[in-house]
Amino acid sequence: MKGFYYIAILFLAIGCQSVKYPEKPDNLIPQDKMVQVLTEVYLSNAARTNIRKVRESGYKLDSMLYVKFDIDSSQFAKSHAYYSANIEDYLTMFDNVKLNLEKIRVGADSLKAVYTKRKKIKDSIKKDSLRAEEMKRLGDSLDKKSNRIKPLEKATSLAN
Numbered sequence: 001m002k003g004f005y006y007i008a009i010l011f012l013a014i015g016c017q018s019v020k021y022p023e024k025p026d027n028l029i030p031q032d033k034m035v036q037v038l039t040e041v042y043l044s045n046a047a048r049t050n051i052r053k054v055r056e057s058g059y060k061l062d063s064m065l066y067v068k069f070d071i072d073s074s075q076f077a078k079s080h081a082y083y084s085a086n087i088e089d090y091l092t093m094f095d096n097v098k099l100n101l102e103k104i105r106v107g108a109d110s111l112k113a114v115y116t117k118r119k120k121i122k123d124s125i126k127k128d129s130l131r132a133e134e135m136k137r138l139g140d141s142l143d144k145k146s147n148r149i150k151p152l153e154k155a156t157s158l159a160n
Contacts, residue, residue, distance in 0.1 A: 021085040022078070029071060029079040035093050037076065039100040040065050 029037065044065060066072055084090050 022081045024082055025075070025078040027075050027078075028082060029069075029075060031083070031089070031093060033069065034079060034083060035096045035100065037065065037069050037071070038093065038097045039104075040068070042097065042101060043104070 041062075044062070062073070066076065083093060
């Protein structure tokens with residue numbers, strides 16, 4: 001039993017060693033740019049997860065992001081590791097990412113509202129034009145029926 005305690009204390013001592021934080025990379029992505037990159041990363045991951053066409057198209061969204069922000073994958077990985085080691089700065093960055101995503105969501109919601117409103121107007125115009133065509137057809141058929149009725153009236157008036 002004493003052996004178990006010694007082994008447990010040994011593992012505890014080894015596990016409590018100091019954590020090595022990543023060094024600041026030479027080509028560190030600035031925080032504001034990193035916030036933009038992370039925002040786009042979250043959007044591309046959401047698109048990849050939710051939109052089947054994106055998955056099936058074979059587009060490499062990560063590669064597109066690297067080109068868009070003029071960075072490479074190792075630069076992103078090193079910068080991400082560096083920023084994630086300092087949790088307070090990382091949380092601040094993620095608060096900014098959340099704000100960016102919220103702005104994008106609000107913009108998308110307002111565009112959706114405009115689209116829905118225009119679609120309703122278009123549909124109502126289409127319904128009105130269909131109603132107008134139907135009214136014209138009814139009017140034409142009434143004219144034809146009234147033309148048929150007039151000769152009958154003349155025929156009945158002659159008989160009296």
